[in-house]
Amino acid sequence: MDFRFNSQEEAFRQEVDDFIKRELPTNWAEESHYWPGGYGTIPDFEELNPAAERFRHRLADKGWLTLAWPREYGGAGRSNIEQAIFNERMSYHRAPGPGVATLISGPTILLFGSDEAKREWLPKIARADIRFWLAYSEPNAGSDLAAIKTRAVEDGDDLIIDGQKTWSSGAHVSDFAWMLVRTDPNVAAHRGISLVIVDNRSKGITIRPMINICGFHSFNEVFFDNVRIPKRNIIGEQNRGWYYVMAALDFERLVVPVGGFKRTFEELAQWARETKRDGKALSDEPLIRDKLADLAIDIEVAYMFFWQTAWMLDKGLVPNIEASVLKLVATQLSRKLANTAVDVMGPYGELESGAEWAPLKGRMCTGYLDCISGLVGAGTSEIQRSIIAIRGLGLPYTSG
Amino acid sequence: MDFGLSEEQEMLKTSARDFLQKEYPKKLVRQLDESDEGYSPELWRKMAELGWMGLPFPEKYGGGGGSFLDLVVLLEAMGYNVVPGPFFSTVVLGGMTILAAGNEGQKKSLLSEVASGKLIFSLALTEPSVKYDDAASVKTTATARDGKYVINGTKLFVLDANVADYLLCVAKTKATGKPENGITIFLVDSKTLGIKCTLLKTLARDKQCEVLFDNVAVPKENMVGGLNRGWQIIQDVLQKAIVAKCAEMVGGAQAALDMAVAYAKERVQFNRPIGSFQAIQHYCANMVSDVDGSRFVTYKAAWKVSEGLPATMDVAIAKAWTGAAYSRVTLLAHQIFGAVGFTMDHDLHLYYRRAKAGEIMFGDGAFQRAIVAHELGL
Numbered sequence: 001m002d003f004r005f006n007s008q009e010e011a012f013r014q015e016v017d018d019f020i021k022r023e024l025p026t027n028w029a030e031e032s033h034y035w036p037g038g039y040g041t042i043p044d045f046e047e048l049n050p051a052a053e054r055f056r057h058r059l060a061d062k063g064w065l066t067l068a069w070p071r072e073y074g075g076a077g078r079s080n081i082e083q084a085i086f087n088e089r090m091s092y093h094r095a096p097g098p099g100v101a102t103l104i105s106g107p108t109i110l111l112f113g114s115d116e117a118k119r120e121w122l123p124k125i126a127r128a129d130i131r132f133w134l135a136y137s138e139p140n141a142g143s144d145l146a147a148i149k150t151r152a153v154e155d156g157d158d159l160i161i162d163g164q165k166t167w168s169s170g171a172h173v174s175d176f177a178w179m180l181v182r183t184d185p186n187v188a189a190h191r192g193i194s195l196v197i198v199d200n201r202s203k204g205i206t207i208r209p210m211i212n213i214c215g216f217h218s219f220n221e222v223f224f225d226n227v228r229i230p231k232r233n234i235i236g237e238q239n240r241g242w243y244y245v246m247a248a249l250d251f252e253r254l255v256v257p258v259g260g261f262k263r264t265f266e267e268l269a270q271w272a273r274e275t276k277r278d279g280k281a282l283s284d285e286p287l288i289r290d291k292l293a294d295l296a297i298d299i300e301v302a303y304m305f306f307w308q309t310a311w312m313l314d315k316g317l318v319p320n321i322e323a324s325v326l327k328l329v330a331t332q333l334s335r336k337l338a339n340t341a342v343d344v345m346g347p348y349g350e351l352e353s354g355a356e357w358a359p360l361k362g363r364m365c366t367g368y369l370d371c372i373s374g375l376v377g378a379g380t381s382e383i384q385r386s387i388i389a390i391r392g393l394g395l396p397y398t399s400g
Numbered sequence: 401m402d403f404g405l406s407e408e409q410e411m412l413k414t415s416a417r418d419f420l421q422k423e424y425p426k427k428l429v430r431q432l433d434e435s436d437e438g439y440s441p442e443l444w445r446k447m448a449e450l451g452w453m454g455l456p457f458p459e460k461y462g463g464g465g466g467s468f469l470d471l472v473v474l475l476e477a478m479g480y481n482v483v484p485g486p487f488f489s490t491v492v493l494g495g496m497t498i499l500a501a502g503n504e505g506q507k508k509s510l511l512s513e514v515a516s517g518k519l520i521f522s523l524a525l526t527e528p529s530v531k532y533d534d535a536a537s538v539k540t541t542a543t544a545r546d547g548k549y550v551i552n553g554t555k556l557f558v559l560d561a562n563v564a565d566y567l568l569c570v571a572k573t574k575a576t577g578k579p580e581n582g583i584t585i586f587l588v589d590s591k592t593l594g595i596k597c598t599l600l601k602t603l604a605r606d607k608q609c610e611v612l613f614d615n616v617a618v619p620k621e622n623m624v625g626g627l628n629r630g631w632q633i634i635q636d637v638l639q640k641a642i643v644a645k646c647a648e649m650v651g652g653a654q655a656a657l658d659m660a661v662a663y664a665k666e667r668v669q670f671n672r673p674i675g676s677f678q679a680i681q682h683y684c685a686n687m688v689s690d691v692d693g694s695r696f697v698t699y700k701a702a703w704k705v706s707e708g709l710p711a712t713m714d715v716a717i718a719k720a721w722t723g724a725a726y727s728r729v730t731l732l733a734h735q736i737f738g739a740v741g742f743t744m745d746h747d748l749h750l751y752y753r754r755a756k757a758g759e760i761m762f763g764d765g766a767f768q769r770a771i772v773a774h775e776l777g778l
Binding site: 001002003004005009081269272273283284286289290292293294296297300301304305307308311312315321325328329382384385386388389390392393394395396397398 | 401402403404405406409469661664665672673675676677678680681682684685686688689692693696697699700703704717720721766769770772773776778
């Protein structure tokens with residue numbers, strides 16, 4: 001048992017930290033409204049920011065967007081602990097970086113795609129030249145994702161897609177949809193689903209913005225009306241899409257912004273130290289000290305889950321329920337962080353970004369709203385608990 | 401970074417679990433809990449033969465030469481099974497104090513007797529004011545007189561004083577100056593004239609006692625760690641004690657989770673196992689977060705303490721989190737068991753009781769959070 005990082009890992013952390021501080025515009029972290037553990041304030045989902053794109057390309061040049069990929073596909077062949085170190089520093093600085101393409105699409109194609117698919121997509125993803133959005137959920141298929149209805153019908157060498165996706169984060173600023181479609185309506189739901197790539201420029205796609213409760217345009221409804229794609233855009237085998245996506249979901253859940261929690265906590269603690277009421281710092285109030293210490297403890301626990309899952313991956317163990325536990329713990333912490341912050345700030349905590357007197361640019365107020373998306377997106381807390389119970393503890397399926 | 405136990409530690413964990421499951425069935429646990437002594441001398445001897453009492457002490461003192469982390473692995477197994485008796489008092493509270501502060505002669509004679517199972521220790525620290533971190537709260541005095549020290553005062557919540565051969569008594573030896581610089585530890589034979597020990601019946605059936613010292617005369621050679629040097633020694637031992645208690649709590653929480661899951665799979669209501677209901681599934685999932693989280697922070701603190709690294713924050717985090725988590729877990733387990741868990745004959749209350757006792761002992765969550773706040777520089 002050992003809780004230290006080795007010298008290579010420490011050196012890498014320093015290198016990443018120095019790089020981010022050097023290459024990001026000044027005050028990037030202070031200006032960013034990104035809330036850790038939410039999906040509604042992720043800058044990548046809202047707009048194309050030239051500075052973010054430049055930064056992302058510099059990361060790609062270093063091979064850092066694809067750290068854990070094999071070298072032959074543009075990866076740096078680094079360990080999962082090093083990948084975790086990178087993620088931690090990135091989220092600490094609120095840095096833009098890996099997105100759906102590098103985190104989900106790329107690894108899935110690596111695992112399940114044909115050699116042709118790998119050649120076609122992986123280099124562009126590794127270079128940050130293309131962006132993907134996740135086209136999974138539909139109005140009638142959220143937690144019950146297998147209930148998707150969007151149809152893909154064969155027509156010669158093509159598929160014709162008709163249907164609708166929703167909660168489509170970043171669809172309006174991405175190049176390709178990473179999409180689940182129903183290719184066989186005559187079998188059990190999850191056995192007739194295919195994973196396909198759809199060019200956003202295809203004829204028949206309509207993107208309709210939705211404004212989330214933070215006031216940001218992060219997601220959309222997307223309508224597909226007779227959209228034609230070549231069959232070679234099917235990833236892996238037809239009708240096996242469900243299984244690819246389930247495997248990929250576990251990897252997505254490991255990317256948890258623990259560094260972001262730490263950064264936000266530090267800002268809150270500093271604010272409490274600097275804010276005086278009747279000459280006494282808020283951080284001297286016993287009840288506030290207790291709340292802040294409680295948060296710090298929860299953040300340390302989240303960090304432990306984070307490192308432990310990376311360690312498991314490096315040992316060749318599969319963290320399927322650990323990924324769910326991590327997502328559950330992190331998103332609950334996200335809410336607790338926001339709630340505690342707003343409570344500690346009192347009426348000031350209600351001031352939205354841009355309001356006069358708003359502390360820390362209204363970040364905590366935004367976070368109070370955005371944390372809801374963490375609790376219900378990418379698998380609700382209830383779904384995570386069911387996975388932990390059924391897959392992890394072997395409890396019987398609910399349908400008995 | 402390595403979250404795994406060594407091969408030897410894995411073997412210790414498995415063999416300890418097997419031994420305890422066989423030798424300490426819950427029926428015996430309940431009997432010992434209701435008895436005054438609270439332990440079985442025969443099983444005490446068997447554990448000594450396995451080398452458990454000597455595990456963390458150097459071989460030159462008759463110990464097994466293991467690390468503090470090894471002891472923590474053993475304590476987790478003991479917490480899992482529930483093992484009544486003065487092991488914690490003797491090995492952790494007593495043994496660690498002697499190891500840290502005893503002179504060569506004390507270490508040689510006392511630690512070897514602890515290792516061989518011949519001695520039981522109790523640490524008489526707490527007083528009615530129940531302040532763990534305030535040297536000024538130690539009102540029990542030890543006054544030099546005719547080549548001895550005479551101890552007067554009341555100690556309360558003293559674990560296993562009723563079966564101890566020796567009490568390590570923490571007393572005030574200097575009336576002036578800073579309280580932290582006026583505390584001394586004394587090795588007191590429990591049969592010394594003037595000691596009155598009363599067993600208190602407690603929630604967790606741990607043998608906590610009131611110990612009255614009425615002109616108890618102690619040879620000055622029985623000073624442990626030097627005159628007026630006791631407070632820092634005790635604070636360091638408490639760090640180990642807190643981690644050790646967390647280890648027991650991690651084991652207990654795991655046991656509660658395992659019992660609840662097993663029951664949820666077999667108990668049928670509404671024609672289906674109750675584990676197929678989402679409410680039950682979600683309780684179990686919450687318990688997993690609590691048990692695993694406790695284990696991680698406890699072992700991180702244990703590793704740091706074992707390596708001699710500064711661990712004040714880590715120990716406070718471990719205690720705050722684990723104390724609350726064990727209570728949450730046993731409470732949810734009670735929900736899963738329903739009425740059947742509400743009987744003395746059922747095992748769960750053994751854990752539920754110990755969860756609260758563990759949470760309180762050596763400083764509860766609020767106490768530990770104040771330490772964390774201080775360490776954070778708030």
